[in-house]
Amino acid sequence: MERRYPIDEEIQIREQLRLLEAVSVAPFRSLPATRERRPTHRETRHQPVSFRREAPHIPSTTFGAFGLYRYPAKFIPQAVAYVIDHYATNRSRIIDPFAGSGTTGLTAYLYGLDSELWDLNPLLQHIIEAALADPSLLHIDALIETLTRSKAFWLPEWSRMDYWYPEPALKLLGKVWGYYHLEADGSLRPLLAIPLLRATKLLSYNDPQRQKLSRSPKAIQRVERLLREGLESRFYAALREEMARTVQKLLEYQHLLDPACKPAIRVQAGVDSSELAESLPDDARWDMLITSPPYLQAQEYIRCSKLDLFWLGYPEETIRELAKRELPYKKVEPFEVLSPTYCEYAEQIQESHLLRLYQHYFFSVAKTLTLLSERIADTMCLFVGQATVRGKRIPTDVIFAEHFTALGWRHEVTYIDKIEARVMFRSRFNPATGIEDHRMPTEHMVILRR
Numbered sequence: 127m128e129r130r131y132p133i134d135e136e137i138q139i140r141e142q143l144r145l146l147e148a149v150s151v152a153p154f155r156s157l158p159a160t161r162e163r164r165p166t167h168r169e170t171r172h173q174p175v176s177f178r179r180e181a182p183h184i185p186s187t188t189f190g191a192f193g194l195y196r197y198p199a200k201f202i203p204q205a206v207a208y209v210i211d212h213y214a215t216n217r218s219r220i221i222d223p224f225a226g227s228g229t230t231g232l233t234a235y236l237y238g239l240d241s242e243l244w245d246l247n248p249l250l251q252h253i254i255e256a257a258l259a260d261p262s263l264l265h266i267d268a269l270i271e272t273l274t275r276s277k278a279f280w281l282p283e284w285s286r287m288d289y290w291y292p293e294p295a296l297k298l299l300g301k302v303w304g305y306y307h308l309e310a311d312g313s314l315r316p317l318l319a320i321p322l323l324r325a326t327k328l329l330s331y332n333d334p335q336r337q338k339l340s341r342s343p344k345a346i347q348r349v350e351r352l353l354r355e356g357l358e359s360r361f362y363a364a365l366r367e368e369m370a371r372t373v374q375k376l377l378e379y380q381h382l383l384d385p386a387c388k389p390a391i392r393v394q395a396g397v398d399s400s401e402l403a404e405s406l407p408d409d410a411r412w413d414m415l416i417t418s419p420p421y422l423q424a425q426e427y428i429r430c431s432k433l434d435l436f437w438l439g440y441p442e443e444t445i446r447e448l449a450k451r452e453l454p455y456k457k458v459e460p461f462e463v464l465s466p467t468y469c470e471y472a473e474q475i476q477e478s479h480l481l482r483l484y485q486h487y488f489f490s491v492a493k494t495l496t497l498l499s500e501r502i503a504d505t506m507c508l509f510v511g512q513a514t515v516r517g518k519r520i521p522t523d524v525i526f527a528e529h530f531t532a533l534g535w536r537h538e539v540t541y542i543d544k545i546e547a548r549v550m551f552r553s554r555f556n557p558a559t560g561i562e563d564h565r566m567p568t569e570h571m572v573i574l575r576r
């Protein structure tokens with residue numbers, strides 16, 4: 127048999143597959159055809175839960191394709207699995223209008239459910255394409271050999287490249303990204319993109335631990351050490367590791383799929399969901415909406431993804447335009463938020479720029495979700511953090527629950543989970559307000575039903 131992976135990796139992959147035999151796929155294949163509707167009579171509508179514990183059929187938060195890319199504030203796949211296990215039928219069609227790295231769609235896919243994913247960030251498309259690609263196309267040794275010999279050259283058209291990478295790194299990166307853009311086969315590209323992006327980060331002065339693009343002494347030291355130790359050999363070694371990691375992640379993920387069932391994931395990446403929601407075709411209908419909207423404590427996803435987007439070929443102008451549409455920065459028209467709690471908290475915010483941020487956040491997110499809610503037949507699940515404004519915690523979950531209850535939805539329950547494993551930015555300051563941040567200790571999942 128032809129050997130695809132270096133011998134150590136092949137042993138690891140075989141070991142991994144052996145371990146996977148123990149992971150049961152049964153929970154993914156046993157959704158009911160219908161669900162009984164029973165009104166809930168709970169004393170309290172808040173319920174503590176540990177999604178990780180309740181959905182052990184996904185063995186870890188970074189399992190398989192869920193760990194391909196470190197997307198900020200992604201939610202854990204077990205949270206989506208929990209909602210599907212409790213509320214979906216085997217025919218539910220799901221939409222996530224703020225899909226980020228695609229956790230909702232990738233989880234739904236495991237259950238054989240069709241999904242539609244929207245996000246402003248074009249990375250979504252690349253992550254989904256990679257997750258569903260055929261890992262056997264990645265012949266690591268041969269590919270590394272081809273890359274080292276390639277004569278192609280391509281660099282992003284961005285004047286500030288030398289601020290982020292030393293000259294020798296740009297020479298090397300120009301070559302490997304030249305292969306990606308100019309020579310690689312269309313079926314190989316999705317598989318190459320993720321390992322290339324991850325290995326490219328190693329050569330950058332950007333500090334991946336920081337919220338915004340920024341150089342740090344630690345990142346500069348890392349690059350200088352690589353330059354001393356031999357940039358090229360260290361880079362290719364890292365790239366080889368990243369390729370093997372990608373193969374392993376895809377094998378893990380795809381092992382759980384039902385070969386007899388090929389659900390659809392429809393992706394609209396690089397789109398503004400607040401605009402899409404306003405011009406939905408008449409027949410746009412879904413059974414469930416599962417989403418984690420942007421945070422009131424804005425994360426600046428586009429800005430953080432900027433270097434990766436440049437390498438993937440997105441022009442500076444496109445990235446600038448996308449950043450302007452990011453919620454809650456985008457200027458929006460007032461929208462009526464039907465929540466007494468919303469009004470109560472608005473009255474307590476003294477500073478006008480904070481009040482504007484608060485209003486714009488709720489105008490834009492509530493409007494987008496309200497427009498979409500008209501097309502949802504069954505369940506909406508909103509996974510929100512408890513952001514703070516001037517140190518005061520804003521009960522985002524209560525505000526959305528009140529708003530949709532006023533529109534005729536039934537607030538079934540709010541699950542509360544601790545978020546220690548969620549990938550968050552590590553920053554002391556909220557970039558939107560410049561104010562010291564008290565990070566959210568819990569995540570609240572609001573379940574609304576027709």
Ligand SMILES: C[S@@+](CC[C@H](N)C(=O)[O-])C[C@H]1O[C@@H](n2cnc3c(N)ncnc32)[C@H](O)[C@@H]1O
Pocket residue numbers: 197198199200201202223224225226227228229230244245246247397398399400417418419420421427428451452453454
């Ligand atoms: C909390 S994240 C979602 C993370 C996702 N649940 C995951 O698991 O990766 C919120 C997302 O909203 C997106 N977003 C912000 N403004 C948007 C807009 N105007 N249109 C569409 N998406 C937007 C951001 O790009 C980000 O990916």
